[in-house]
Amino acid sequence: MFKSPKSLSLCIPRLVIRQHFLQFCEKYSHVYKNKREDEENDKFKKKKEDQEDYLQLYKSRGQHLLTNQRVLDSIVQKSHVKPTDTVLEIGPGTGNLTLKLLEVAKHVIAVEIDKRMIEILNKRVAESGLEHKITVINKDALKTEFSGFDLVVANIPYNISSPLLAKLLFGVSTFRSATLLLQKEFARRLLANPGDSDYNRLAVNVKLVADVKFVMDVSKRDFVPCPKVDSSVVKIYPKDDVPYKDLDEWGAFTKTCFTKKNKTLGATFKQKKKVMELYKLFNGRESNEEKCGDGNCRNVEDEEVSDEEDCDELSGLDTGVSNFKDKIMAVLKSGGFEDKRPSKLPNTELLKLLLVFNQAGIYFYDQARPTDVEFLTN
Numbered sequence: 512m513f514k515s516p517k518s519l520s521l522c523i524p525r526l527v528i529r530q531h532f533l534q535f536c537e538k539y540s541h542v543y544k545n546k547r548e549d550e551e552n553d554k555f556k557k558k559k560e561d562q563e564d565y566l567q568l569y570k571s572r573g574q575h576l577l578t579n580q581r582v583l584d585s586i587v588q589k590s591h592v593k594p595t596d597t598v599l600e601i602g603p604g605t606g607n608l609t610l611k612l613l614e615v616a617k618h619v620i621a622v623e624i625d626k627r628m629i630e631i632l633n634k635r636v637a638e639s640g641l642e643h644k645i646t647v648i649n650k651d652a653l654k655t656e657f658s659g660f661d662l663v664v665a666n667i668p669y670n671i672s673s674p675l676l677a678k679l680l681f682g683v684s685t686f687r688s689a690t691l692l693l694q695k696e697f698a699r700r701l702l703a704n705p706g707d708s709d710y711n712r713l714a715v716n717v718k719l720v721a722d723v724k725f726v727m728d729v730s731k732r733d734f735v736p737c738p739k740v741d742s743s744v745v746k747i748y749p750k751d752d753v754p755y756k757d758l759d760e761w762g763a764f765t766k767t768c769f770t771k772k773n774k775t776l777g778a779t780f781k782q783k784k785k786v787m788e789l790y791k792l793f794n795g796r797e798s799n800e801e802k803c804g805d806g807n808c809r810n811v812e813d814e815e816v817s818d819e820e821d822c823d824e825l826s827g828l829d830t831g832v833s834n835f836k837d838k839i840m841a842v843l844k845s846g847g848f849e850d851k852r853p854s855k856l857p858n859t860e861l862l863k864l865l866l867v868f869n870q871a872g873i874y875f876y877d878q879a880r881p882t883d884v885e886f887l888t889n
């Protein structure tokens with residue numbers, strides 16, 4: 512416990528030095544801190560400047576910037592923007608297309624999910640002196656309500672093509688046309704006609720509410736970074752008068768028809784599972800309980816039925832279901848649809864079939880149990 516005089520003498524100068532050091536640190540700590548902050552600020556500024564030149568682009572967000580000026584000019588030209596138009600642009604990115612749209616439109620509403628893109632976009636728009644013409648919305652386009660626009664012109668992120676198109680075409684917005692740069696394969700499917708190998712439910716559903724025109728192909732080399740796939744520009748014109756107003760019913764009907772697009776409609780509608788599903792709807796039942804023709808009850812959903820099982824094997828089922836199957840077949844026969852294949856039917860024919868079904872009291876969408884109809888999937 513007791514220190515020798517020698518050790519005490521050593522301790523004193525050490526204590527004094529330590530005290531001086533602490534005082535020094537306290538006095539100059541702000542200088543040191545400020546110096547460090549300045550360095551950090553410089554580093555941050557440099558990083559930001561670098562980012563503008565070498566902005567990291569995310570594939571997950573479809574960030575392929577269109578850099579070919581000739582293609583950008585063509586898109587704007589084919590969009591036929593009037594000086595009185597407000598244009599909606601989804602995914603403006605750093606503004607390559609936006610700047611050109613601002614030159615010809617009255618106003619541009621730009622919806623962009625990525626803040627870093629918006630910073631650069633705002634800077635470029637300010638430099639152009641056209642900032643009074645733009646409204647930038649930093650949100651996910653799929654979760655944003657947009658209204659009050661005349662046209663859509665956009666190089667959209669390809670990973671949201673289907674839901675975005677569904678939102679535009681089956682939502683509440685009204686607009687003259689949408690000029691969209693899409694993945695080439697998706698564009699081909701939109702443009703497909705009956706008999707084409709690409710013809711599917713996507714094309715059928717879109718054609719109910721809009722006309723689609725091919726504008727041009729765009730090479731993957733026109734983008735930075737270069738994507739794996741080529742692209743095409745299409746122009747979509749929403750119809751003023753949609754020939755069938757109940758879109759959910761139409762969507763559920765096309766889903767049934769196009770489950771196996773090359774199968775005959777007779778074969779599709781003979782499937783036991785499908786017959787029972789429609790029978791339940793026909794009877795307007797909300798519960799799983801189904802009343803049989805003979806007055807007894809059975810739970811139809813308890814029946815294990817594979818997709819491929821044929822209705823010719825309905826022997827174990829009640830006569831109510833069996834009669835209903837005959838009703839379906841009679842509808843198909845009446846229109847000469849039994850041997851037709853959805854992959855070869857134009858919308859006019861499909862519409863005719865749906866109307867005959869509805870007249871016979873057969874519906875496809877369960878109003879009692881509303882679900883989201885995915886219009887733009889196969």
Ligand SMILES: C[S@@+](CC[C@H](N)C(=O)[O-])C[C@H]1O[C@@H](n2cnc3c(N)ncnc32)[C@H](O)[C@@H]1O
Pocket residue numbers: 572573574575576577578601602603604605606607608622623624625628650651652653665666667668669671
């Ligand atoms: C294909 S780039 C197009 C960029 C620019 N228009 C061009 O042509 O250079 C797609 C843009 O959409 C943005 N984006 C991706 N998902 C989005 C979403 N859900 N809502 C809004 N913008 C989105 C991306 O950040 C990107 O800037």
